[in-house]
Amino acid sequence: MTGPESEEELLRRAVCPGSFDPVTNGHLDIIARASKLYDEVYVAVMINKSKQGLFTVEERMDLLRQVTAEYGNVRVESFHGLLVDFCKQRDIPAIVKGLRAVSDFDYELQMAQMNNGLSGVETLFVPTNPTYSFLSSSLVKEVAAWGGDVSHLVPPLVLGALLERLGENK
Ligand code: PNS
Numbered sequence: 001m002t003g004p005e006s007e008e009e010l011l012r013r014a015v016c017p018g019s020f021d022p023v024t025n026g027h028l029d030i031i032a033r034a035s036k037l038y039d040e041v042y043v044a045v046m047i048n049k050s051k052q053g054l055f056t057v058e059e060r061m062d063l064l065r066q067v068t069a070e071y072g073n074v075r076v077e078s079f080h081g082l083l084v085d086f087c088k089q090r091d092i093p094a095i096v097k098g099l100r101a102v103s104d105f106d107y108e109l110q111m112a113q114m115n116n117g118l119s120g121v122e123t124l125f126v127p128t129n130p131t132y133s134f135l136s137s138s139l140v141k142e143v144a145a146w147g148g149d150v151s152h153l154v155p156p157l158v159l160g161a162l163l164e165r166l167g168e169n170k
Contacts, residue, residue, distance in 0.1 A: 014038040014094040014124070017083050020045050020060045021053035022158045023067060024140055026132035030098040033126055035071040042092060043068065047080040054141055054165055067155045084119040095123045100133045141166075 016031050020043070034041045045060050053060070061076050068074040079086040083095065095115065097108055112123035128135075135153055144150045144162050151159055 011039045012037075012094075013040045013042065013090065013092045014096045015042040015044050015083070015087060015090075015092050016096050017044040017046060017079075017086075019048065019053065019137065020064055021137050022055055022060060022140075022154065022162060023064050024132070024135050024137055024154050024158070025152075026098065026100070026128060026135040028067060028155065029129045029132060030096065030126055031068055031074060032071060034096040035068075035074050037096075038094070039073060041071070041074045041096075042086075042090065043074060043076045044083065044086055045076065045078045046083075047078050049080070054169075055161070059161070063158055063161060066157055082118070084115050084121050087121045088119060093121060095121060097123060097125055098128045099125045100128045100135070 014034055014037070016027070016034055018027060020027060031041065031043055043064055045057055045064065047057050055063070057078050061078060064076045068076065077086075087093070087095070095112070097112075099105060099108060108123075108125065112125075115121050115123060132153075140150050140153055141162070145166055150162070154162065
């Protein structure tokens with residue numbers, strides 16, 4: 001047989017991995033753009049047992065599911081261990097990452113080359129929308145914790161969850 005054996009094989013899949021603690025407008029921009037390029041986009045939330053986040057992995061996934069609900073081809077899952085194993089288990093040939101600045105590139109290149117060497121999975125870099133080139137979840141949490149306005153940096157749902165959690169932690 002020459003062509004693909006089933007419709008499944010025709011699907012172009014990609015993964016957007018990260019910690020997403022919490023998801024920001026910068027992440028959402030990359031996920032939305034990946035969803036236009038691929039048939040199925042997996043948003044994979046890394047489970048890192050050695051680092052406690054502000055939100056639990058379940059909470060992060062719940063926020064991600066709600067803010068990506070408008071994209072019918074995006075699904076949210078968690079993973080632990082190697083990202084390439086997550087890809088292998090789901091037949092995902094591509095990782096999509098946002099690049100904010102040249103400073104991101106060194107480490108991202110290392111990871112891309114390691115992942116490719118481990119399993120042949122490709123990494124595609126999408127230049128971040130300049131509006132979000134300075135944005136990270138850590139900065140959002142720090143600014144919000146000190147009372148700064150981050151309403152333009154995260155979706156309203158995330159803002160609400162963030163302010164509530166920071167209030168609880170006071
Ligand atoms: O949002 P983050 O914290 O910058 O995301 C980092 C992430 C999850 C993409 C990266 O740490 C990762 O892929 N971790 C999974 C473990 C793994 O595969 N390590 C080898 C990378 S070469």
